[in-house]
Amino acid sequence: MAEGAEDPIYWTLFLRYSGLLLFIITVVTLNILTRFLPDPRFLQVVTFLNTTIGLLFTASILFFAGSVFRLLAFPLNLPAPVFSATGSIILLTFLFSVFQLAGEITGVVIDPVMQEISVTAILVVFVVVLAIGYVDILWPFFSPGSRASEACRLSLRIPHGAAKEITWEMVEAEFRYALYDILRKIREKLGSRQK
Numbered sequence: 328m329a330e331g332a333e334d335p336i337y338w339t340l341f342l343r344y345s346g347l348l349l350f351i352i353t354v355v356t357l358n359i360l361t362r363f364l365p366d367p368r369f370l371q372v373v374t375f376l377n378t379t380i381g382l383l384f385t386a387s388i389l390f391f392a393g394s395v396f397r398l399l400a401f402p403l404n405l406p407a408p409v410f411s412a413t414g415s416i417i418l419l420t421f422l423f424s425v426f427q428l429a430g431e432i433t434g435v436v437i438d439p440v441m442q443e444i445s446v447t448a449i450l451v452v453f454v455v456v457l458a459i460g461y462v463d464i465l466w467p468f469f470s471p472g473s474r475a476s477e478a479c480r481l482s483l484r485i486p487h488g489a490a491k492e493i494t495w496e497m498v499e500a501e502f503r504y505a506l507y508d509i510l511r512k513i514r515e516k517l518g519s520r521q522k
Contacts, residue, residue, distance in 0.1 A: 347387050354380055368432055375428050382421055389414035393460075398512075400505040401464070408460025415456045416449055423448075 357373045393410035396403070423445045430437040 344387065347383065350383065371432065379421055379424060382417055386414045386417040389417065400508045403505055403509065404464055408457050411460055412453045412456040415452050419449055419452055
C-alpha cells in the first residue's frame with residue numbers, strides 16, 4: 328500500500344473490534360470448559376460473562392455509532408458525544424458488575440459502598456465524556472483563524488468582524504452543503520476501494 332493511503336474500511340473495523348471478537352471467542356471457550364470443570368466459582372464467572380455479553384455488544388455498537396457520526400460534517404456530527412457518553416455509561420456499569428462479582432466470589436461485602444460510588448461515577452463520566460465530545464466538535468469554530476471558523480464565515484458570506492442575522496435560507500444552504508459533503512465522501516471511499 329502506498330504511503331499516506333488509508334487502510335480499507337473492513338480492515339479498520341476488524342482491528343477496532345478484534346478485542347470484542349476475542350472476548351466472544353473466550354466466552355465460547357469458557358462455556359465449552361464448563362462441561363469439564365464443574366467448579367461453582369468457575370460456573371459463576373461463566374454465567375456472569377454470558378449475561379453481560381449483550382451489555383458489551385450494546386456498548387460497542389454505541390461507540391461505533393459515535394465514531395461514525397464523528398466522521399460527518401458539522402451539524403450532522405452533533406449526536407456523536409451522546410453515543411460515546413452512553414457507551415461509556417454501559418462500559419462503566421459492566422466494570423462495576425465485575426467488582427460486584429469479585430466481591431461475591433471472595434466473600435467481601437462491597438454492595439453498599441459500590442451503590443453510592445456507582446451512581447456518582449456514572450453521572451460524572453456521562454457529563455465529562457459529553458462535555459469533552461462537544462468541546463472537540465465546537466473548538467475549531469471558536470479558535471480564531473482556524474480553517475473551520477473561516478470556512479463557516481465564508482460560507483455564510485459574512486465579512487470579517489461584521490455581524491449578520493442568520494436566516495432560514497442560510498441554514499438550508501448549510502444543510503445542503505453538509506449533505507453534498509457526505510455524499511462526496513461516500514463516493515470517494517467507494518471509488519478508492521475499487522482502484
